[in-house]
Amino acid sequence: MDFVSFLPQLGGYLYVIASFVVALSVIVAVHEYGHYIVGRWSGIHAEVFSLGFGPVLFSRVDKRGTRWQVALLPFGGYVKFLGDADAASGKDADAMADAAADPVALRRTMHGAPLWARSATVAAGPVFNFIMSALIFAGVFMLQGTMRDPLTVERLVPLPGLQTGLREGDALLQIEGVDVPSLEDGAAFTAFRDAVPEQQPLAYTVLRDEREVEVEGPYPWPPHVRGVAPRSAAADIDLQPGDVITAVDGTPIFAFDQLKRAVESAEGKVLLLDVWRAGEEFEMALAPRRVDEPQPEGGFATRWRMGIAGGLAFDPATETVGVGEALGGGAAQVWGVVEMSLSGLGHMITGAISTCNLSGPIGIAETSGAMASQGAESFIRFIAVLSTAVGLLNLFPIPALDGGHLVFYAYEAVTGKPPNDAVMRILMTVGITAILSLMMFALFNDIFC
Numbered sequence: 001m002d003f004v005s006f007l008p009q010l011g012g013y014l015y016v017i018a019s020f021v022v023a024l025s026v027i028v029a030v031h032e033y034g035h036y037i038v039g040r041w042s043g044i045h046a047e048v049f050s051l052g053f054g055p056v057l058f059s060r061v062d063k064r065g066t067r068w069q070v071a072l073l074p075f076g077g078y079v080k081f082l083g084d085a086d087a088a089s090g091k092d093a094d095a096m097a098d099a100a101a102d103p104v105a106l107r108r109t110m111h112g113a114p115l116w117a118r119s120a121t122v123a124a125g126p127v128f129n130f131i132m133s134a135l136i137f138a139g140v141f142m143l144q145g146t147m148r149d150p151l152t153v154e155r156l157v158p159l160p161g162l163q164t165g166l167r168e169g170d171a172l173l174q175i176e177g178v179d180v181p182s183l184e185d186g187a188a189f190t191a192f193r194d195a196v197p198e199q200q201p202l203a204y205t206v207l208r209d210e211r212e213v214e215v216e217g218p219y220p221w222p223p224h225v226r227g228v229a230p231r232s233a234a235a236d237i238d239l240q241p242g243d244v245i246t247a248v249d250g251t252p253i254f255a256f257d258q259l260k261r262a263v264e265s266a267e268g269k270v271l272l273l274d275v276w277r278a279g280e281e282f283e284m285a286l287a288p289r290r291v292d293e294p295q296p297e298g299g300f301a302t303r304w305r306m307g308i309a310g311g312l313a314f315d316p317a318t319e320t321v322g323v324g325e326a327l328g329g330g331a332a333q334v335w336g337v338v339e340m341s342l343s344g345l346g347h348m349i350t351g352a353i354s355t356c357n358l359s360g361p362i363g364i365a366e367t368s369g370a371m372a373s374q375g376a377e378s379f380i381r382f383i384a385v386l387s388t389a390v391g392l393l394n395l396f397p398i399p400a401l402d403g404g405h406l407v408f409y410a411y412e413a414v415t416g417k418p419p420n421d422a423v424m425r426i427l428m429t430v431g432i433t434a435i436l437s438l439m440m441f442a443l444f445n446d447i448f449c
Contacts, residue, residue, distance in 0.1 A: 012369075015369055015372070015373070016365050016366060016368065016369030017365065017369075019365070019368040019369045019371070019372040019379070020361075020364065020365035020368040020369070021074045022368075022372075023368045023379070023382065023383050023386060024074065024075065024076075024386075025051060025052075025074055026383055026387075027129065027132075027383065027386060027387045027390050028051060028076055028077040028390075029051055029077065030128050030129060030132045030387065031077075031125040031126070031128060031129050031387075031390060031391070031394070032049060032050075032051070032077045032078065032079050032125065033049075033128065034124035034125045034126075034127060034128025034129070035079045035121055035122070035124055035125045036049050036066075036079045037124070038120050038121050038124035039079070039081060039110075039117075039121040039124075040064075042113065042116075042117035042118075042120055042121055043107060043108065043113065043117060044081050044082070044108060044109070044110055044113050044117060044118075044121055045064075045065070045066075045081065045082040045108040045109070046064075046066045046079050046080070046081050046082075047065070047066065047067065047080050047081065047082055047084075048066070048067045048069065048078075048079065048080040049066055049067070049068045049069070049077075049079050050069050050070075050071055050077050050078050050079075050080070050087075051069070051070050051071065051074070051077045052070055052071035052072060052073050052074045052075070052076065052077060053071050053072075053073045053075065053076055053077075053078075053087075054071050054072040054073040055071060055072045056069045056070070056071050056072075057069075057070050057071060057072055058070045075361070081109070081110035081121075082095070082099075082108055082109045082110065083095050083096050083099065083109030083110045083111045083112060084110055084111075088400045088428060088432065089110060089122075089405065090424075090425070090428055091111050091421060091424070093421070095109070096109060096111055096112065099112060100112075115409055115412060115413060118405075118409060119406060119409045122402050122405045122406055122409070123402065123406060125391075125394060125402055126390075126391035126392070126394045126395050126402055127391070128391075129387045129388065129390055129391030129394075130334055130387075130388060130391050132384070132387050133330075133333075133334045133337070133384040133385070133387045133388040133391070134327065134330040134331045134333075134334045135327075135330060136330070136380055136381070136383065136384035136387075137329065137330035137333040137334065137381070137384055138323075138326040138327045138329065138330030138331075139326070139330075140377065140380070140381060140384075141321050141325075141326040141329045141330065142320070142321050142323070142326045143377070144318065144321075145318030145319055145320055145321055146318060146319055146321050147183050147316045147317070147318055147319075148316065148317040148318060148319050149182055149183045149184065150171045150172060150173070150180060150182070150183075150207075151171070151172045151180055151183060151316055152169065152170065152171045152172070152316060152317035153166055153167065153168055153169060153170045153171075153172075153206075153314045153315075153316070153317065154168065154314065154315045154316055154317040154318070155168060155314060155315040156168065156313070156314050156315075157222075157224055157311075157312075157313055157314055157315065158242075158244075158278075159218055159222055159224065159244060159313060160244060160246060160276040160281075161246070162200065162201065162218050162254075164201075164215075164216065164217045164218055164313075165204070165215030165216050165217060166204060166206065166215060166217045166314065167208065169208065169317075170204075170206035170207070170208050170213075170215075171206060171207040171208075172204065172205075172206055173205045173206060173207055173212065174204070174205035175196050175202055175203070175204055175205075175217075175220065176196060176197055176202050176203050177203070178192060178195045178196055179192070180192060193220075193221070196219075196220060198219065198255050198257065198258070199219065200218050200219040200254050201216040201217060201218065202216065202217055202218070202219060202220075203215075203216060204216065204217045217313070218254070218313045219254050219255050219313070220312055220313055221255060221256045221257070221310060221311070221312060221313070222244065222254060222255065222256060222310070222313050223244060223245040223246075223253055223254070223255065223256050223258065223259040223310065224242075224243075224244050224256070224310060224311065224313070225239055225240065225241055225242060225243040225244070225245070225308045225309075225310070226241060226308075226309045226310055226311040227241055227308065227309040227374070227378075228240065228241060228307060228308055228309075228370075228374070229307035229308070229309075230366060230367040230370035230371060231363065231366055231367060231370070232289065232305070232306065232307020232308075233286050233287055233288055233289045233305070233306045233307050234286065234306045234307040234308045235307060235370060237284050237285070237286050239275070239284070239286075239306075239308060240277070241374065242277065242278070243275050243276070243277050244275070244276040244277075245259050245273050245274070245275060245276075246274045246275070246276050246281070247273070247274035248262040248271055248272070248273060248274075249262070249271055249272050250272070250274075256310040259306075263288045263304055263305065263306050264288075264303065264304050266288055266304065267288075267304055268287065268288055268289070268290070268304060269287075269288075270285050270286065270287045271285070271286050271287075271288065272284075272285055273285075273286055286306055288304040288305060288306050289304070289305060289306075289307070290302055290303070290304060290305075291303055291304075291305040291307075292344075292347075292353040292354060292357055293305070294340050294343065294344070298343065299343065299347070299352075300343070300344070300347050300352065300353050302353070333384075334384075334388050337385055337388040337389065337392075338388060338392055341388075341389055341392055342392075344357055354449075355441075355445065356445050356449035358441070358442050358445055359442060359445065359446065360439065360441075360442030360443040360444075360445055360446040361439075361442070361443065361446070362443065362446035362447070363442075363445070363446045364386070367382065368382065398431045398434055398435065399424075399427040399428045399430060399431025399432075400428050400431035400432045400435060401431065401435070404427075404431055408424070
């Protein structure tokens with residue numbers, strides 16, 4: 001391969017790396033700022049705020065005496081408080097001995113501050129990650145809005161081979177005699193979807209200009225690609241949002257469920273897809289993959305999937321979401337990510353699902369690039385999901401992580417004294433070893449899964 005032909009591939013790698021660095025830097029900056037600002041409010045002096053590790057590229061000292069710096073390796077960051085020996089907040093015995101004679105100076109150190117101040121400072125990093133995620137999700141909810149009730153056509157989706165009588169602004173009343181229920185009743189809407197016959201064209205009754213009108217339209221849930229999952233079978237063959245699958249192995253399809261059944265019944269066998277894209281038609285060969293999917297009732301189920309999301313045959317009209325509703329939805333989505341992450345980890349530990357579901361830096365970087373390529377909204381949502389995961393990971397009770405420090409503080413609260421320094425050093429070494437081992441295992445997954 002000559003250098004010129006390698007350039008597009010090189011550009012792709014650089015795009016993935018840049019996306020990963022941007023996502024991680026935002027998350028780390030928010031996490032560490034949480035530690036910094038709550039520590040400052042609590043009277044603990046921060047000596048260094050570092051974005052990245054290794055050689056320092058840029059730094060400045062503010063009026064409070066904190067050095068703000070950007071380091072060469074952008075894969076993390078830290079806040080070093082007065083009295084810390086390192087980025088993991090180990091105790092600097094010499095610095096603490098020097099400060100011991102002066103109560104004011106001792107109070108400004110991390111290890112001489114009251115227990116409440118240390119606990120709040122340590123917990124603030126993950127909490128700020130969760131807050132940022134909730135605000136991002138809330139912002140997306142407000143930007144997207146909520147579907148107008150009754151279900152109303154905002155924009156028709158381009159679909160091949162079928163003329164539709166639907167128009168923008170039509171409010172759906174019935175499809176093939178089946179009443180369209182309120183969108184607020186999830187169970188009724190699921191029953192409605194099951195009751196709509198899998199055929200086309202279908203008879204629609206719509207409210208248009210305050211009159212009920214009978215028109216013909218497509219099956220409401222076509223095999224139209226709304227989104228492509230990163231690192232999926234669909235992503236591997238470069239299926240794109242907007243594509244329409246018109247046939248599988250030569251058999252014409254018009255419903256998303258037809259495509260889903262074909263993928264599931266193939267059990268991994270390569271399928272030949274006829275794809276319509278902006279007026280052009282071509283064939284693509286796709287090999288479905290086994291995927292461990294979270295279930296609404298809890299747990300996971302292993303299914304054959306191609307890695308696309310579908311939707312309606314039109315973009316539904318939306319209404320503005322209030323700030324309170326958006327914030328509530330954002331908080332609920334953060335909690336959903338936490339629940340799914342803990343459930344997935346538990347199922348991996350018990351062997352119920354594959355440990356290949358644990359991604360390392362390569363997998364996360366690939367996902368970052370894929371999300372960035374799908375647009376700003378997808379990338380920002382990915383940052384919110386990753387920020388939640390980082391906050392949760394840091395709360396694990398592993399020495400050297402925030403959760404480990406909180407366990408030590410809980411011990412101190414119960415016993416009235418901190419753990420022995422020698423024991424702390426041993427536990428910190430064990431914790432760092434455990435973290436590095438987990439990172440190596442995740443990297444192994446990225447390469448070999």
